[in-house]
Amino acid sequence: MEGLKIAVIGGGSNYTPELLEGFIKRADELPVREIYLVDIEDGKEKLDIVGNLAKRMVEKSGLDIDVKLTLDRREAIKDANFVSTQFRVGGLEARSRDERIPLKYEVLGQETTGAGGFAKAMRTIPVIMDICKDIEELAPDAWLINFTNPAGLITEAILKHTNVKTIGLCNVPIGMVKMVAKILEVDSDRVKMDFVGLNHLVWGKCAYLDGKDVTMKVIDKLADGAELTMKNIPDLNWDKDLLESLKMIPCPYHRYYYMTDDLVADEIEAANSDKGTRAEQVMGIEKQLFEVYDDPELDIKPPQLEQRGGAYYSDAAVSLISAIYNDKKEVHTVNVRNNGTIKGLPDDVSIEVNALVDSTGAHPITVGKLPPTIYGLIQSVKAYEELSVEAGVSGDYGLSLQALALHPLIPSVKVAKGLLDEIIEQNRDYLPQFSNKA
Ligand code: G6P
Numbered sequence: 001m002e003g004l005k006i007a008v009i010g011g012g013s014n015y016t017p018e019l020l021e022g023f024i025k026r027a028d029e030l031p032v033r034e035i036y037l038v039d040i041e042d043g044k045e046k047l048d049i050v051g052n053l054a055k056r057m058v059e060k061s062g063l064d065i066d067v068k069l070t071l072d073r074r075e076a077i078k079d080a081n082f083v084s085t086q087f088r089v090g091g092l093e094a095r096s097r098d099e100r101i102p103l104k105y106e107v108l109g110q111e112t113t114g115a116g117g118f119a120k121a122m123r124t125i126p127v128i129m130d131i132c133k134d135i136e137e138l139a140p141d142a143w144l145i146n147f148t149n150p151a152g153l154i155t156e157a158i159l160k161h162t163n164v165k166t167i168g169l170c171n172v173p174i175g176m177v178k179m180v181a182k183i184l185e186v187d188s189d190r191v192k193m194d195f196v197g198l199n200h201l202v203w204g205k206c207a208y209l210d211g212k213d214v215t216m217k218v219i220d221k222l223a224d225g226a227e228l229t230m231k232n233i234p235d236l237n238w239d240k241d242l243l244e245s246l247k248m249i250p251c252p253y254h255r256y257y258y259m260t261d262d263l264v265a266d267e268i269e270a271a272n273s274d275k276g277t278r279a280e281q282v283m284g285i286e287k288q289l290f291e292v293y294d295d296p297e298l299d300i301k302p303p304q305l306e307q308r309g310g311a312y313y314s315d316a317a318v319s320l321i322s323a324i325y326n327d328k329k330e331v332h333t334v335n336v337r338n339n340g341t342i343k344g345l346p347d348d349v350s351i352e353v354n355a356l357v358d359s360t361g362a363h364p365i366t367v368g369k370l371p372p373t374i375y376g377l378i379q380s381v382k383a384y385e386e387l388s389v390e391a392g393v394s395g396d397y398g399l400s401l402q403a404l405a406l407h408p409l410i411p412s413v414k415v416a417k418g419l420l421d422e423i424i425e426q427n428r429d430y431l432p433q434f435s436n437k438a
Pocket of ligand 1: 282
């Protein structure tokens with residue numbers, strides 16, 4: 001059959017209209033025939049609401065794309081050309097627990113960074129392994145575009161433990177390009193950036209405007225308080241002296257490492273007030289969004305979606321899919337196997353870096369040695385991620401403890417152990433790999 005089959009796992013997500021908008025916008029370069037939105041029984045109501053909006057969006061576009069809603073993941077994956085993953089195991093309730101457990105120990109409670117990210121990874125790894133088994137069996141040539149967080153760690157689990165062709169993706173790099181363009185007051189297609197690091201720990205090594213290096217100009221503006229953050233991260237100002245001496249552009253998530261005390265205090269205050277943690281705020285936003293989506297007159301992505309942190313998600317995903325399909329040999333910032341790109345890190349770990357994308361995949365552009373200032377943090381977070389991948393696959397208590405005890409945001413083994421025991425206890429239903437082991 002002519003045209004592409006796309007399977008979206010976690011199709012009931014409120015981000016689906018974003019993705020649909022991307023496919024509609026790029027219809028001239030991507031001949032999509034079918035989009036399967038797949039979810040689990042518990043997500044059926046959301047799948048129906050967002051799926052019907054997706055159908056209305058396609059109808060409005062006049063394109064011949066068949067949007068199918070299903071709870072049968074295997075049917076969705078069978079013979080797909082591209083599978084994208086945007087699911088959240090345990091939903092926002094689990095995210096809220098991930099944020100609240102660490103705060104009891106006065107350490108960061110965040111969905112991807114620190115102990116919260118570890119808990120999310122432990123819930124996600126068994127599910128992604130199952131999905132990959134389905135892909136290996138039913139669509140062995142498909143590309144898996146993984147958005148599921150913690151995206152770098154999950155991509156590494158797929159790369160190390162399955163035969164699926166995968167590329168991990170995040171909206172932070174594309175978001176940074178857009179924000180730098182805004183800071184410079186220019187169109188974002190005139191700005192290019194060299195990125196290097198890990199997912200949610202990526203540095204803008206250089207920023208270019210029309211090919212000219214403007215890194216220091218951007219840093220000066222940031223040091224003077226220009227905004228560079230996502231909707232889910234408080235926009236605390238950077239230390240001017242640090243930025244000017246580093247000469248690189250940090251991603252919004254670096255704040256969790258460089259401004260830990262202020263951010264933990266901020267989180268504790270929010271958690272103890274009516275505001276609640278980010279998951280609890282997002283629950284309110286989601287409720288409103290689904291009410292808006294349910295309006296049978298609505299046939300576009302509504303602007304209210306901009307309250308979520310995932311802006312430009314569709315641009316990143318659909319342009320990457322198009323670069324693979326059309327063999328574009330175009331630069332994208334993606335999560336891929338290191339393979340010597342960053343000197344010193346193991347070959348088989350995932351990194352977030354610029355890569356040349358063609359029909360055979362993403363080929364990272366060599367970076368070489370990194371300065372100790374940024375390499376030190378990357379190395380220790382990467383070691384935490386490597387241990388977490390193995391812990392998530394095996395359910396090994398000792399490895400899990402090693403991972404948490406090593407994490408730069410966790411101060412001691414005592415705290416690591418308290419966190420781990422509580423994470424296992426509160427996630428029992430989602431951690432089959434840990435059963436009878438703790
Ligand atoms: C950022 C991150 C995403 C994350 C999102 C959370 O954009 O890059 O990985 O999913 O924020 O946003 P939310 O609205 O759920 O807090």
